[in-house]
Amino acid sequence: MTKSIPQSKRKARRVLLTRRALLILGGLALLHPILRFIGFHVPRKPLRVEVTQRLVPGKFFLSPQFILFATESKFWAVSRKCTHLGCTLNYNENEDILICPCHQSHFSKEGLVLHGPAQNPLKIYEVEKRESSPFFIVTM
Ligand code: FES
Structure with missing residues (x-):
């Protein structure tokens, strides 16, 4: 039932x-x-970006996420994301500084804050130098 x-x-x-x-x-x-x-x-899983361009000392490579710098003895990549509110930084070759277009924070090539409002340094990414293409692998 x-x-x-x-x-x-x-x-x-x-x-x-x-x-x-x-x-x-x-x-x-x-x-x-x-x-x-x-x-x-x-x-998140680290992102590996391959740079197929050779870099002579004193020059740099600009990507949307980072700038790769080269000297005689070392290579390093700094993030292009401003630590204030996240705008994309521009590199001023004449003054050797990174400038934020949003609120004018200034950073050194090594990522240190030179002028606020940003308070924190830029992220530095690990760079692996290779003898053949890709010549650099940047781990972000
Ligand atoms: S977002 Fe770069 S200074 Fe504000």
Whole structure:
């Protein structure tokens, strides 16, 4: 013998399930900003960028994410992302500095803050020098 559920109870159950589903979805939507607020982030896999251009000492290579500098003895890559609010930095060859077009922070080629409002130095990326193309691999 099957017992049928009255229409009103079915409707009440459907409303309850819908509310629970909305509550769970709302909770999940709030979870991400809460986790970011407390500083949790999923570590991302390092990005390796190949530079196929040779660099003579004293010159530089400009990519959208970094600037690769070369001297006689060393190579290094600094991020082009401003540490103030994230604008893309431009390199001024005449003054040998990186300048932010948004709020005019200045950074040295080594990534140090010369003039605010930025407070923190630029990220320095690991550079691997190779004898054949790609001549450099920058790990970001
Ligand atoms: S974003 Fe670069 S100084 Fe503000």
